[in-house]
Amino acid sequence: MKNSKYKITIGLEVHVHLKTRTKLFCRCPNLYGSDPNTLICPVCTGQPGTLPVAGRESVRQAVSAALALNCNINEYSIFERKQYFYPDLPKNYQISQYKLPLAENGYIKAGGVKIKIDRVHMEEDAGKLVHREKETLVDYNRGGAPLIEIVSAPEITSPPQAAEYLKKLRQILIYASVSDCDMEKGSMRCDANLSLNLKESSRLGVKTEVKNMNSFKAVENALAYEARRQESLLLEGKNIVQETRLWDEDKNKTAGMRTKEEAHDYRYFPDPDLPPLIVAEAFVEDIRESLPELPAAKMERYIKEMGLEEYDASVLCQERDGADFFESAYEKLEDKKEGIKKLSSWISTELKGKMNAAGLDFKSLEMGPSFLAELVNLIQNGKISGKMAKDIFEIIWTEKRSPAEIVEEKGLSQISGEDKIERLCRKAIEENPALTDKYLSGKEGTIGPLVGFVMKESRGQANPSMVNKKLREILNEKK
Amino acid sequence: MSRIISLRKAILSGSKNASSVVKESLEKVSKDSNLNCWINIYGKEALEKASEIDEKIKKGEDPGRLCGIPVAVKDNMLVRGMKTTNASRMLNEYISPYTATAVEKMQAAGAIIIGKTNMDEFAMGSSGETSAFGATRNPIDTARSPGGSSSGSAACVSADHVPAALGSDTGGSIRQPAAFCGIVGMKPTYGIVSRYGISPFSSSLDQVGPIASTVLDAAIILEIIAGYDRRDSTSIKKEVPGYAETINDSIQGVKIGIPAEYMQDGTDPPVRDSVLAASELLEKMGAKIKEVSLPLTKYAVSVYYIIAPAEASANLARLDGIRYGLSADSGKDFISDVTASRTEAFGIEVKRRIMLGTYVLSSGYYEDYYIKAQKARTLIKNEFMEVFKDVDLIFAPTSPTTAFKLGEKTGDILKMYLSDVFTISANLAGIPALNLPVGRDSKNLPVGAQFMGNYLSEKLIFRTAHALEKELSSSEKQ
């Protein structure tokens, strides 16, 4: 959309599945991946006479999420019935929040821009539909699972920014331990509203709603497609039809839903089965205090207090588990000031490389952070060289043993004793008179092969910079 | 003055046993099949339960406060393994997968469920005539309606099939049939009896309560079924006081108000006369009677016929023939199947109320109707609270008329709706109210009067009603 006369306005509605043990309004297990219709009860299948009873943990996690998104929590909020007939909705209404949501007026910073969050509200999930050729199968295992819906203000200005917003949102909610936000598994779902208007106009254009995007990339692609589609319609002088369009990943395009678009009239009204949800200030403060440090604050601390570069800090903060790993390794560094840079690069390159290759994440990682700290310590105090460290790391990775133990066992400790190095250096000089003479005559480049000789003699265990220094010392005496 | 206590005594002393009591009850039920009180009878299961109780008694185990007492349950309450039809073609085949909390408590106390009673379809009606299984007949005059919607529960107690039954009251559905059938019916404070397992009509108005032949029996049943239930978010977390233990205390000095609006031209003279005569007896026993005013009564029917259908339209949406219920094949698509199922299964009154409720909630009307009605409801509640600053109880007719003839009002829906005018307010305000038979009209049909009290004033209501009941029966004997 470069050089276009239109600008894009995007608002995102994101549904996130909370990580409670039970469903929102009944005590069925809140699990993913069980056999169909095995996690159901009279309440979540809408049997006559059943009543919803809200779980404390769902409320706690929803409040955690809202606080992590910088929202104001409403002390008094109301559950309402959103009515429409659909087979995945056992009561043919969904218990959701409408007029008085749990939380409002938050924001997140994505790509250096503050994006406003209008509201965060709680609701129950619908069941899952499986479409066959002639019939649709309904599984209510997911029905009634606790969700939060996070509604952004229509302030997102490009598809990449939308993806950036989602990534940030995901990162924050995983940090807050309220969801695993897995778009493929459906624990994070995103619908988008997109409209175009002339750059010089402040009036928003007609929007379309885009659904069925199952990854961040899909969101970006779908929105980019939809923006182009709307632009070409507008350029042709045609009108945009307000409708819901589905993203087709394979065809790489959006298509209007074929069903007759009925004017929705959800007939919301307060659910008479549920008294108001009162979230006391003390409850909120309690949750606020127990919230973990969030990525933005963590990054700032890494930069300001630990002295990391912004890029390194952002890589380390990407995931909470990774940051936790980094921090516990950092605690064990002997020389924190000097070792931090090395530790950060070991985590971001060597360790992550191995993890990616093995398909592991920090949760499933068997190697403890203390091993990496020890390794950095050994490098820092000159016991091993960087090259040796890489070899040792290989052994740690496969054998899960402490680096000190490996060094000791294999006799790999770097030779740094002055005497031993001096002895080897003198030997090198004695046995290489030609090189020595050249050096003394001013061709200092010959120091290289002499260092090489010493390294070979020490089977690689000498500290090369010390060797270099010692050789020069001895040779300079001879000048 | 308690059928339950005397039956229990007979069973425990060995002069009767639970099995014979249940058998007797079943015999009366089958003899009176013309009354059409029952939708499904569970005789075999009841007899099995009875012999279990007899066994317990033999072994000297505690058989419970209601041991061997046969009871009836309105067919909108779920009892695991039994059908719960709601008197609708929609749920004709529905087998309850769990038991309602109130019923569970009755069973735990040793009560034996004989069967499920007839009612207006989904409790929508005031005459019993909207039942898909045909109207229930009033045992006192079989040409007349027993009232509704707990028609069968009231009729079967009145006909002495069982000493007590459970009913539900959304706008008078316990009290009005109790009045028409000449027995006691109590709608408790909203929230003291769990609604879990009661097919909802209007969630904010529905309340389960006892129907019995005496005040003491109603008090005993309510003591058993009341109490906090974590399965119902609207359930009140408070301990249940003993209603029966103080029932014989004096009513000296109890201040009772008679609302002028309930005693005007719209109320049949014989009804007014009986209520006035009863109030004189109350005064004789030491109560202080005064006239009070509830001017907002004239809005009660309007408020009710907005809120109740609105909630009902959502509550009944789940009946789509997918998970349970009648399923019709439209030959077209899924949506047409749902419409076909609902169209075929629901009777006209249910359709009318669902449509009315859908209308008042639809966009453009919600504020004018639903929100307006909620505000009016708050005012009605406040008006009661004001009156209760002045008096302890309100005493008034339960219905403007005695039992009307079957078919008499089916032609004029508005007239039918307006006949609920005196019972609706207690539901709107959430306060307790009890119907007590206080006399007979010239056709020997029972006249019912209700005591209404402040929140959680059941104890005072039972005590006062019990005193009046005693006084009435002794003056009858004279």
Next chain:
Amino acid sequence: MDKNTIEKIMNLARIELADDEKKEIPSQMKKIIDYIDNLNSLDTSGAGQGEAVFLKEMILQPDKEEIFPDIETLTSNSPSFSEGFFKVKKVL
């Protein structure tokens, strides 16, 4: 209570009316609505925002799973339950 309104309500409520009902119900509904309109003469200012009359605060429940013991009765009430699923005609 015009024909369009009735059609819209029927569609929202998923209810069709038989021909005789079509004649009866709209006029009855109109009669009831006309009656209900007596509320317009009631001043409700100062009666709150229309919140529930006596519901105060929900009591939240602990996060403890319970398995419902009789899923079979639940599913056996469904006219279409088979292969572990409730079934409907294909939904687009």
